[in-house]
Amino acid sequence: MRESLRARLILAQKTLLRWHRRNARVFSWRHTIRNPYEVLICETMGQQTQASRIELFLNRFLQVFPTVEILAEAKQSDVIRAWQGLGYNRRALNLHKAAQTIVRLYDAIIPNTEKNLLALPGVGPYTARAILVFAFKKQVSAVDVNVSRVLTRLSKKVKTTSEILATEKVQTINIAILPKRNNREWHEALMDLGATICIKRNPKCSICPLNTLCPSSSLESKKSASAVIKKTSTEKIYFGQPKRIWRGRILAFIASTKKKTFDTICEFTAKEYMLERSDASSICTVVIKELTGEGFITKRADGSYELA
């Protein structure tokens, strides 16, 4: 990395850390999280989910499952129910399995190495490093989309608002400037700036604390000029919605009360979403088969379905 670039980034870092002291986003969980288990839950909830939504679920989840042992021993159906409304339900299954792994392999202690964290289901490169940074105060780089966007724009003059460096390059840049003592604050600062000012569309460069140091600070003025080629989604649509939407709806219905027959599920789907009964039946057939195969639900002897 060029020394001139590194020098500019270090300057930006000082400025951003100072900005963060007064302008950090206010989330209750930033004050109430007390241990690595809670960081694991919080970071998992945060995957592809707006941080403000964590607030709505984390407290309740931790009240029901206050320790990794309790989560490990919980019924899967209770974990799924506690997750309802957060989306990406597989995260709940993975979290449950991860808790069981931690209890069995690590004596209920959350691992503090990247290797062991990555081996946990649902823990990928970002979450593993985020746990190391936020729970263990380790001197490592955790790169999410905010960190990537901020460091990309700060490192080069980007042409469009969606331009973003490869994660490995961002890693290299961030590792080169990791502060020795304020690494948690540094990552929070990057994420807060990326979530509030250095946002993907219509970045607010005019009020950015780094605008005099940033080669991309002219981005704001040409926000609309940078027409981005939107790649058409290849996701298959079922009766007006992607399949995953139907999966979420049907799983929520099955989770809502006790057992449900196939007919009950079809009737609900048809009525609630104004489908022909035959269309509802076909989407329910597909989705129920998937949810069963993936371990979310089970078919009972009497033919009804319930959470696994």
Added chain:
DNA sequence: GAAACGTGGGC
């Protein structure tokens, strides 16, 4: 490496 995976908010 592309595609799939939920949900609610912003513009």
Added chain:
DNA sequence: TGCCCAAGTTT
């Protein structure tokens, strides 16, 4: 209104 997006991971 409809599309884009958000503290990514898995296959």
